[in-house]
Amino acid sequence: MGESHDGADTTLFERQREHLFFTWSAQRDVQPLTIVEAAGPRFRTLEDGWLWDLESQVYNVNVGHRHAHLQARMTAQIQELPAAAPNAALPIRAELGELLRRHTGLHRAFLTTGGSEATENAIKIARLVTGRSKIVTRRSSYHGATLAVLGVAGDARKEPYARHLAPAFHIDDPYPWTPETPSSWVRSLEALIEREGPETIAAVLLEGFTGTNGMQLPPQDFWPRARALCDAHGILLIDDEIFSGFGRTGRWFAHEHFLGGHTPDMMIVGKGLTSGYAPLAGVVVAEHVAAHFDTNKLWCGLTTYAHPVSCAAAVGSIEVLEREQLIANARDRGETLRARLTAMREAGLITSARGLGLMWLVELDRPAAPLHAKFRAQGAYVPFRGHNLFLCPPLCVTDSDINTIVDLLAAVLADAT
Ligand SMILES: Cc1ncc(COP(=O)(O)O)c(C=O)c1O
Numbered sequence: 001m002g003e004s005h006d007g008a009d010t011t012l013f014e015r016q017r018e019h020l021f022f023t024w025s026a027q028r029d030v031q032p033l034t035i036v037e038a039a040g041p042r043f044r045t046l047e048d049g050w051l052w053d054l055e056s057q058v059y060n061v062n063v064g065h066r067h068a069h070l071q072a073r074m075t076a077q078i079q080e081l082p083a084a085a086p087n088a089a090l091p092i093r094a095e096l097g098e099l100l101r102r103h104t105g106l107h108r109a110f111l112t113t114g115g116s117e118a119t120e121n122a123i124k125i126a127r128l129v130t131g132r133s134k135i136v137t138r139r140s141s142y143h144g145a146t147l148a149v150l151g152v153a154g155d156a157r158k159e160p161y162a163r164h165l166a167p168a169f170h171i172d173d174p175y176p177w178t179p180e181t182p183s184s185w186v187r188s189l190e191a192l193i194e195r196e197g198p199e200t201i202a203a204v205l206l207e208g209f210t211g212t213n214g215m216q217l218p219p220q221d222f223w224p225r226a227r228a229l230c231d232a233h234g235i236l237l238i239d240d241e242i243f244s245g246f247g248r249t250g251r252w253f254a255h256e257h258f259l260g261g262h263t264p265d266m267m268i269v270g271k272g273l274t275s276g277y278a279p280l281a282g283v284v285v286a287e288h289v290a291a292h293f294d295t296n297k298l299w300c301g302l303t304t305y306a307h308p309v310s311c312a313a314a315v316g317s318i319e320v321l322e323r324e325q326l327i328a329n330a331r332d333r334g335e336t337l338r339a340r341l342t343a344m345r346e347a348g349l350i351t352s353a354r355g356l357g358l359m360w361l362v363e364l365d366r367p368a369a370p371l372h373a374k375f376r377a378q379g380a381y382v383p384f385r386g387h388n389l390f391l392c393p394p395l396c397v398t399d400s401d402i403n404t405i406v407d408l409l410a411a412v413l414a415d416a417t
Contacts, residue, residue: 004046006036008034008036008046009034010046012034012046013032013033013034017030024157032046032047033045033047034046034047037066038053038065038066039064039065039066040064040065040066040394040396041053041064041065041393041394041396041397041401042065043065043381047376048376048377048379049379050379051376051379051380051381052379052380052381052393052401052404052405052408053065053381053393053394054380054381054382054383054390054391054392054393054405055381055382055383055390055392056276056392056393056394057276058271058276059211059243059248059271059272059359059392060270060271060272060274060275060276061275061276061394062246062247062248062271062272062275062317062321062326062394062395063275063317063320063321063324063326063394063395063396064275064394064395064396065394067275067277067316067317067320069316069319069320069323070275070277070313070316070317070320071277072316073312073313073315073316073319074277074278074309074312074313074316076312077092077308077309077311077312078309081308082308082309083307083308084308086301086302086303086304086305086306087305090308090311092308092311092312092315093306093308093311095311095315096109096111096306096311096314096315097109099314099315099318100269100282100284103252103253103318104252104253104263104267104269104284105263106263106264106266106267106284106285106286106287107284107285107286107287107289107290108284108285108287108290109282109283109284109285110125110282110283110285110298110300111280111281111282111305111306111310111311112280112281112282112283112302112305113279113280113281113302113304113307113310114144114270114279114281115144115242115268115270115271115281116143116144116145116146116149117144117146117281117302118144118242118268118269118270118281118282118283119143119144119146119149119205119240119242119268119283120144120146120148120149121283121300122203122205122238122266122268122283123135123148123149123152123202123203123205124299124300125266125283125285125289125298125300126202126203126236126238126266127202128292128293128296128298128299129202129236129289129292130202130203130234130235130236132199132200132201132202132235133200133202134169134196134200134201134202135152135169135201135202135203135204135205136169136170136171136189136192136201136203136204136205136235137152137153137154137168137169137170137171137204137205137206138154138170138171138172138173138174138185138206138207138210138213139154139170139171139172139173140154140155140173140210140213140214141153141154141155141170141205141206141207141210141213142155142157142207142211142212142213143155143205143207143240143242143268144242145157147161147164147165150165151165151166151168152168152169152205153168153205154168154170154213155213169192169196169201171185171188171189171192171204172184172185172187172188173185173214173216174216174218174219174222175214175216175217175218175219177219179219183219185222186221186225189204189225189226189229190229193229193233193235198233198234198235201233201235202235202236203235203236203237203238203265203266204226204229204230204235204236204237204238205238205240206223206226206237206238206239206240207239207240207241207243207244207254208239208240208241208243208244208245208249208253208254208255209243209244209248209249209254209257209356209359211243211244211359212243212385212390214361215354215355215356215359215360215361215390216354217354217356218258220258222258223255223258223259223260223262224258224259224260224262227259227262227264230265236265236266236289237264237265237266238264238265238266238267238268239253239255239264239266239267239268240267240268241253241254241255241267241268241269242268242269242270242271242281243271243359244356244359245267245269245270245271245272245273246269246271246272246273246275246317246318246321247272247321247326247327247330247357247395248272248330248357248358248359248392248395249330249334249356249357249358249359250327250328250330250331250332250334250356250357250358251327251331251357252327253267254356255267257356263286264286265285265286265288265289266283266284266285266286266289267283267284267285268281268282268283268284269281269282269283269284270282272317273314273317274310274313274314274317275313275317275320277313277316277317278307278309278310278312278313278314279307279310280307280310280311280313280314321395324396326395326396327395329395329396329397330357330358330395331357333358333395333397333398333399333401333402334355334356334357334358334359334360336399336402336403337355337358337360337391337402337406338353338355340402340403340406341353341360341362341406344362344406344409344410344413347410348417349410349413349414349417350362350363350364350413351363351364351365351387355391357395358391358392358393358395358397359392360390360391360392361388361389361390361391362388362389362390362391363387363388364387364388364389364413365387366387367386367387368382368384368385368386368387368388368389369384370416371384371389371412371413371416372384374412374415374416375408375409375412378408378411378412379408380405380408380409382409389409391405393405
């Protein structure tokens, strides 16, 4: 075993690459990222030392790393009862159900191990309830990586499978738009409903606030009009809050910025539900959807349904969001970030920036990939795609953290121009 000065295994990356795949990559292109420890909004790597975690791992470590309360909740559950059959009643499951009810305003949840599986079950539930099959999504949308979900969504990650998938039903993205020239999305949804026939459409599935496909603020009428069109045609409105939920945008759920007090019929949650401390996601449904299954069989199930340790992680994470007021923190720190990014744009360092809470996209005038290593060398892990950087730190960052992060980004960008 090779050893670094602090005793960490320098051969670990090669050992792991030999026998485990890395995701979304040609294996020989994967760059080493050996995480040694983590705390709050940062993690320490063998390669670059301490890094600001601007991806919150996979946009999921909302409360921050190694939070003692989550660890205590999970440890207590492991000691009390670490495994249980899907239909067993347990205090931790009842507790989580009540918390989800309180924060989503919806009625009953079906819990899965990951977000794609939750979307998959949302589609199944929508089809069972309506007896219809088509699922409408935005042209630029990501809802997960399983085949049925890739089939209905619009993200480029479906391309390698495209010829195996059934046709999808997309509406236009709600941008670009100005108050004077509303986008074509409403017309495209109306036209799609008319063309396909409302009696064939089970649901309209939309991301609460679109993640890696844009972080574009929709026009204010986007959600209310989608809600009204769904109501008019007996179509279910499904809100995918996997990325944007649990405080990421400065509200519990992103649709609260847009839906004006209305709720979707179903909401899909994941990622920040447990802050990534254990695998758990779910679909939470309104009372009228839940009522369908009072007498009709729910044809959905999983071996690790509502896993007790994952439920403990979710309860712990929600408790931390509440007690430490991290959602208000995300909103306020997001304003600091907005002001600093506006100044960077005015200084010509970036092309534009847009976002909500602590969910931001920064557009550059050049490909972002070559900058990634430079940011890492200076102490920040910054995810990117094309010309865009994503800034999504854990919700526990302070104003001083935000200023340190932006100073670091600005210095690297100024140096690179
Ligand atoms: C909006 C959205 N939906 C669904 C998913 C899929 O979740 P998972 O990766 O947990 O399967 C993701 C993951 O990035 C997402 O961002």
